Amino acid sequence: MKSKANKQVPKAYDHLIIEKKWQKKWAKSKIYRSKEDAEKSKYYVLDMFPYPSGEGLHVGHPKGYIATDVVSRMKRMQGHSVLHPMGFDAFGLPAENYAIKTRTNPLIAVQRNVKRFKEQLEIIGLDYDWTREINTTDPAYYRWTQWIFLQLFKKGLAFESNEPVNWCPTDKTVLANEDVEDGRCERCGTPVEKRPLRQWVLKITDYADRLLNDLDAKKSDGTNLLDWPESIKESQRNWIGKSEGAIIDFPFASTTTENISANYIILHGFEGSAESNFIPWLKSELEKKGHKVTAPELPNAFNPTEDEQVDFVLKNCHFDENTVLIGHSLGAVVAMKVLMKLNEPISGLVIVAAASDPSFFGESAKPRPFHETFKWDFDLDLIKKQANGNIAVLSDTQEEFRAKYLNHLSTQLDARLIEVRAKEEHFCALEEPEILAALHPSVKVFTTRPDTIFGVTYMVLAPEHPYVKSLLPKISNRNEVVEYIEKAKLETEMERTDAKREKTGVELKGIRVVNPANNESVPVWIADYVLADYGTGAVMAVPAHDERDADFAKKYDLPIREIKLEDKDEMIRKFGSKTIKYKLRDWVFSRQRYWGEPMPLIHCANCGVVPVPEKDLPVKLPKVVSYEPTGTGESPLAAIGKWVNVKCPKCKGKSRRETNTMPQWAGSSWYYLRYMDPKNKKALVDSKKEKYWAPVDLYIGGAEHATRHLIYARFWHKFLYDIGVTSTIEPFSRLQSVGLIMGEDGRKMSKRFGNVVNPDEVVARFGADTLRVYEMFMGPFDQQIAWSTDSMVGARRFVEKVWRLSEKVLSSAVDDINIIKIIHKTIKKVTDDINGLKFNTAISSLMIAVNELDRAESISKEQFQLLLQILAPFMPHVADELWSSLGNKKSIHISSWPEFDPKLIEDNEVNIIVQINGKMRGSFMAAKDTSKELLEETAKKVPEVMKWLTGKAIQKIVVVPNRLVSIVVGQ
């Protein structure tokens, strides 16, 4: 029993005093300021910035912040230039709803909440560089959010759409697909409605492939580009929902089509005429079949302008629901422009060798005269609609052209891409039979199972499929079909997509299609289990190989045919074309609410949508009297005449501002870039600074952001990369999700359950260092664990033990080699574990070391300082206090992180286990690297082992050096 009689009475550990003292000192000495120091390697560690709610932080919030703080402190000590910033994401509904209730500007609530949040963060002793603080609601910040939107707009990635969108009747705003969970508004739980409303939409689908592929991309050293939890990558993969399959054409059976007489309009191209190329031939072929054909001579074929040609076609051609528009080369561009101006949809569009992108002129080709006289903007959704969803794209002969533009165009238009060889390059022969073949009307299906094509026994269209309307005259049970379509319209999205309910449908009697694989004619049905907005809105039904088709077939007594599966690729080659579909939808980007970034756009009667000039940014949110959403699809901003009515930046005419605002996710989609250069007035981020800090090395936050923030931010980042603002293809190299801290009752911490634990109280009672140690020690960092105030005493005891250990420090002390070894082993373990974000085991190894040191009579200053340094990230206040009491003048947090001595972490004696028939029967100590033979000899002589060996025959001995000897004996 050791005596404590001679020990000095220690200074009492008073966390209240020392924590305040050190927090002040740190702020004064500016040790946490980040600098672009070319001498040092950078480390950017980022927290998902909080929404400053009125309730303040609970004890769960800081868990992630403490983790980044631990990492950031170690990296700083290791000599990195560390960027560890914090800010606030303050646009959004809670502040706005509070504003509605109290009729105060939400900014006031935001400012108050931010102040409270900062106080709460500061008492935990986090090492943020507050000079870089940002706030998404600050006009100096959202100026750049608006700037990014303008760039998206200029690149055609922001467009207006009138498609039905998700509308939340409670929050009175539209929602993105990502904001809908199980058919309900993610915020308030109200079932969403589908409403056709004019919306701004971002073309995130253009990035679907890159968003997907880069999840699994490798760096040049073979490691993953994204060091992310597999579960989050998987969520994103599921959300993007790529499926590879085929588009297969099922032509209408001749009984269906023989009497359909169409009205064909053929538009020639640049330097062409109605008498050139294949046009006269095609005209006569179609007329032979009884169709009406118009091939107008377009004005100024050698020096065409869009306005002249489009107007000419609109004036001189007749359009109705039986019209099929065929455009060759530039004529196809004219055709698409014509479609955008028609009032009613036509029957179909055939694009022969054209593109919707002006860059197809290429570097080598000389600019054509129409380069400037055509506007290369296309509303592809509108074109799709106006062409009744019936579009065929015939490939050109130039491989590069096809890969680059036509694949894209046909994907965007959901068109049939008909990959054929023209007889002459660019379809310039006098006869082009492939064009004629492409005109035969057919139903396109999307399938991932082309291998089952011989099992098709019927076809199902979505009730909304554009063909259904045009086929009505040919359907004998017309009334029944119309009734079914009407009924389907009335159903909500939730009812419609409920997989459990019984399938219903109606046959389109009189309509049949031909299976291209076996030329068999099969019936066509409509059913609401087929969705209009996925694939082509049409399904080839294979009841023998698809459960849904089987259910349907059984109910309506349709044949079920077992077949042997074919080779997928062969079937695609023979009967269809390879296609890729995504579940990801474009990002509905406007909200009909007040508290968000105004969209920097102006609507002018003459000029259309005009972007606000960059020099006029930011477009500031005006003050309003009522923040109440209108519910009409207009935001409250629409009522502020002074703000809304402006001059058009182009023609100076009367015009109106866009009154929709951006969604909550806008500001957070790029904020990590602004921390690099938060005060820059000339640019979003200075490119030198961006190159220094990018990418984020470690990003920590909640897993609930997997398919929203983390997809949106990756999308914007890639876009910013494309326009040269960012230098990396991904924003966050390494991501780690924080496991939630639950209430003591095991439920989510919430005011509602009365189980919220306030960090201020915990810090006041136990101290910030104890809170930090406790939260890091609770369990694996990414795991959800219930809070337990009782268990905090363990962390507190540990902090106190470290404090008391300082009594044993003697300058004259000579350390036992075992003590030195333990310190060095712990340095290695703690360094590795912090890098691996395994904070719980780092602390456990520190506890083991402290317990060990506690057993020693005295400790040298040298060893104790090493211990304090590796404790510093976890208990920064106590570490700095004890460090300075040892006579150090500078903060421990800017001292150099200890290196372990590899020689000191090796044991020269190891414990060798002896197993007999797989059971541990004894052990002995042996020098490291003792030979196998000697280990075997020694093992056999261990008394407890000998007992098991007597009278038994040894059958086999396995010796693993430095580990064990395993002996197998007979009966």
Added chain:
RNA sequence: GCCCGGGUGGUGAAAUUGGUAAACACGUAACACUUAAAAUGUUAUCUCUUACAAGGGUUGUGGGUUCGAUUCCCACCCCGGGCACCA
């Protein structure tokens, strides 16, 4: 239904990636110090064979591979998450 995690003492968990299962901590019990309590320290604490000793069993269940499996393989059960009448 498909896909990703995960399942270890009373509790949070650990296990060098195939080599002594339960480190570290909470809780509990006994003891020491104390008038007492708190604090602190010491000891014990997976489970069964009533206790010592000596053994047996044990990482969701059942099989397999192996000298040896918490770890690898197969099947199943349960919990958490993502997607979903997506063709």
